[in-house]
Amino acid sequence: MLSGIQPTSDSFHLGNYLGAVRNWVLMQQTHDCYYCVVDLHAITAGHDPETLRRRTRVSAAQLLAVGIDPEASTLFVQSHVPEHAQLAWVFSCITGFGEASRMTQFKDKSAKGGVDRSSVGLFTYPILQAADILLYQADAVPVGEDQRQHVELSRDLAQRFNSTFGQVFTVPKPYIVRESAKIYDLQNPTAKMSKSASSPNGVIDLLDEPNRSAKKIRSAVTDTGREVVFDQENKPGVSNLLTIYSALTGRTIDELTTAYEGKGYGDLKKDLGAVVADFVAPIQKATQGYLDDPAELDRVLAIGAAKARSVASATLAAAYDRIGF
């Protein structure tokens, strides 16, 4: 199983955690997991070097802090394993220009600045992603709906390579995680919580000060009613708060709505602020622990890179041999 996260913000937000990373922690028990901080992917749209360096380390520290176990899994930084870029070149030579042009995420991401101003790296991003997946012979790739097309490209490239040059790659399947929660923006509860949100008050970062996240929750947009009921259609704001509450405590939505019968949104928001504060406190402490001990973080990431390379270099060597290198 392989999954990656981009180091493009100073903290994961609750949506990243509840929608993705929390499942990564669980999957360690049942799968041979590769978790990659994909810094090569993070330079496709312009970046600041020092910021990237800091965010890469914070991302790795946060993954460790939430429970990615470097003994049970392989946790590494993409640029530490040069085989990703090497295999991506090979795949770019068996991907059709038209085929790459059909990737809808490039169309979306290039729409704002215009195709002419987008980097070729942004265009070929899904090819690098195919290399990420196929180097480890992953058979499962946990993805959201928006990434399904990229996993399809990985499947096509694996099959194409295997039939043209000889069997090297496992053909992966998208693994749509059923029970993962979708978290919405607190200020705009019909849009997903995202680091690119227009207002920072809509997004709760795992590294937010407890006072700050409590304040964001207090000022979350809700409707004019006062009854705490789950109704995604008509009460998206309250429903989102209930989803977060339930995901962080394990209490069901029904239990929560029963508990808040006769109480109002204010009580719900106040209690959820405390739940979030309790939840993030140990994560923040552990993240800071790794950041305060850079030698230890380097050591863990070097071990991860070595483990990853031992698999990636064998796959690349087999591919190079079939190609005629």
Ligand code: ADP
């Ligand atoms: P962002 O939208 O903030 O840029 P990414 O696209 O980097 O987040 O997503 C990283 C991971 O977190 C992906 O697996 C994605 O599906 C998940 N994710 C992001 N936002 C949410 C959300 N609001 N709810 C659930 N999962 C999310």
Ligand code: NA
């Ligand atoms: Na495992």
